[in-house]
Amino acid sequence: MATPASRNPSFVTATKRLASSLSSARGRDAVRLLPSYLADARSVVRYSPEHPQGALQLGVAESLLLEDWLVPALNRPVSIPANAIYYQPTQGRADFIDTMATYIEDLLQLQPLRLKRENLVLGAGCNAVLENLCFTLAEAGESVLLPTPYYAAFEFDLVARAGLRVEPVTTHAYHPTKQQNDAQIYFPNTAALNAAYERCLQQQSTPKILLLSHPHNPLGICYPPSVVQECIQWCRERQIHLISDEIYAGSVYGETFVSALQLADRHDQGLGPYVHWVYALSKDFALSGLRVGAAYTENEEIVLPLQKLNDLCCISSTTQLWTKMILEHEMEGGESWVHAFRRMNHSRLAQRSAQLTAVLDEFRIPYLTPTAGLFVWIDLSRYLPSDSHLTPSEQERKLYLELVHTYGLLLTPGLSMKNEQPGFFRCVFTAATEEEFALSLQRLRTFAKEKS
Template sequence: MLSSRGLDNVQQLGLPWRFSPTPTYDPESNPTGLISFALAENRPMREEIVKYINQKVEFTLDSVSYRSSAKTTGRLPAAAAAHMSRIMKTYTPIEPEHVITADCPTSLGSMLGYNLAERGEGILVNRPVYGRFELDYGVEAGVQIVYADTATEEAFTPSAVDKYEQALTAAEERGVKIRAVLLVNPHNPVGRCYPEETLREIARFCNEHKLHLISDEVYASTVFETDDPTAVPFTSLLALDLRGLIDLDLVHVLYGFSKDFASGGLHLGFLISQNEHLRQACKMVMRLHSPSQVAVTIGTAILEDQVFVSSFIKKTRERLAAGYRLVTSKLDQEGITYIKGGNAGFFVYIDLSPFLPDDGVSVREREFALAQKLVDAGVFLHPGEEHSKDAGWFRLVFSHDENTLEEGLRRLLSVLKPTGNYVLA
């Protein structure tokens, strides 16, 4: 027999499309394999990071030990603090002692849920938003993700705070205590950055209600140039002078290697918080979520080599800009609606509601049916995962090499517009 927690988690495995299929496409060895436009991975830059690791990283006895020796134990927190201070342009430099290192930001989210809220309590987010937060904060901690019903455009404006207020009140009326607000900045899946004014208003809201403010900034260095004059530059929460806006013990920022350094498999993440009690609580849970010493060795080598980091980020931004131009030009050409103003992350948020099958079943089942048609054509977009207020919106990940991206778009359009010249051979 399983515990109630175990039974609840097992039920997640039975939810349709809860977990995405594995991409199998290879242009040479498996040209008919599945292309995934769902997995947010910086694929074009993986060769660069692997080459660096093979050529530049030297493993030591520390790399296979339980923990670093006294001589090297502070290197990674110091290097991470300096790196994050640079890319986030923090108002004051991040102190190494304010950095908690874990195996990934996902684990850190779970730890925040565990330490900031009781089981059954809530964390407030606007939507659309990255759908796996329900798992990150729910599987171990049992914390609910509570959605504020903002429209996509509205979510980036100060007026979104009104919707946070409404969601907070509604949650507490049904007995759910809200403990924190969670932001994703740059945003996933919309690919935009929050304006300073909006960040300040959300901080004031959190302070007024004594809510923790968690800013997930794992896409901090993936901001790229576009021709869109409305695109908002990235402003980290830590770039603001928060004094007088919010108690600094309520502010927590997440960062990691998975996106900026194309190395999700490395499993290395960071929490920045001035809240000493929270850091101590996280350290107690760290026994279950510590990074491997191999990852610590690799991460330290990378972050201490800022010449490489600068070059890597520059190449990442150039390749993301090229991928974004390719996808949006094709979407414009085909008349497919998407959220404009994107300049960050790996994705475009597209409206496929006109293409949902119209067979009388529920909206969610119609999304699932379209996803299955796409899989049958060899391309996958995750249905319903980003929890849009409106049906039919999908996140399209464009961080692929040009050939894979073009082939995936061809397969996508062969389903959406089968009368065009897109039919698979």
């Protein structure tokens, strides 16, 4: 287990705090929390008709597949009433909260009216509501447990202003299988969580939150219900807060999704104070530009703090009206636009995903069978350079740069997401146009051929 991530679980290294009257160290540190591999990517010439040799974007978790549905939907007229001019309830307009709650109940297959409207807080993006949720649950310096690999920007969202500490939860050692491409090896279980818990205590930091990405980014799968159930039970016993980030809940195209809200619901007692949920429209609707996020909790101690802190990240009233209109729209014939949209989206996701995995199969490149999200988790470790003087991190970086510069493929390197082993990459299959995606597959073939 002597991999970089497990050797050094506390990755937020202390940066040298230069005394300066011009700026704060915490402001400068915030910038350093952003993934450094992005800096490599910024200078790369991108593909365009003028730069046919430019790099293709397979790294950003966005979907370009939905414009034909979204642009007309966004351009439908919305009537703006006078009351939209003024200060709104910080957590969202009452009617929009109801619309969102109804949408979420449908999405997660909860009972209608299961969600308490007064416990739903709508803010400007998943990152914004997640930060506030964590702020109300944990003090600065306390730890958030994050199973690896994980969405790299969590480090920014949790550390930059909320001052939390991230404790990666490594999982490989706690499963009998050693197959890197068996999804099970990535599942957090009681033993893995206990070990992470102990590491926090050794660092004099109180473990306070377990943050699950479910469906999982970057793995492209959902956790099986038994895994989520085990996490819920562990959290309740340890009095740790479980936050289920279900931002891809509407992008599950290859299995049936079971939300943590379903699994945690004990009917008579509800979710209880230790299970929380966040979501946004940025992935399932690709509407990242609209900044519509949601947090739900039945922990009554934090509802008022959450609502008040939300004043610092409110959603524009007109965006609330607009989103309400989109979510409630009916097609000719009366079908819900959202249902038709989701069906179409699932079919397009499945198609792109299948195109990508067909190429991987062709070259026997291992991957986790994708069922959710906009990406596939690919094992390119066999292509790592064998230079024995390189660290695993340097090996992966070399392969990453080779993919970018020699093959024009921009993927997300696994170690940037604290994966336990080098050589794994997240490949987003939705951020390219049809033409670009076809070219990506062609380049991937070239890579595999030349490297084998």
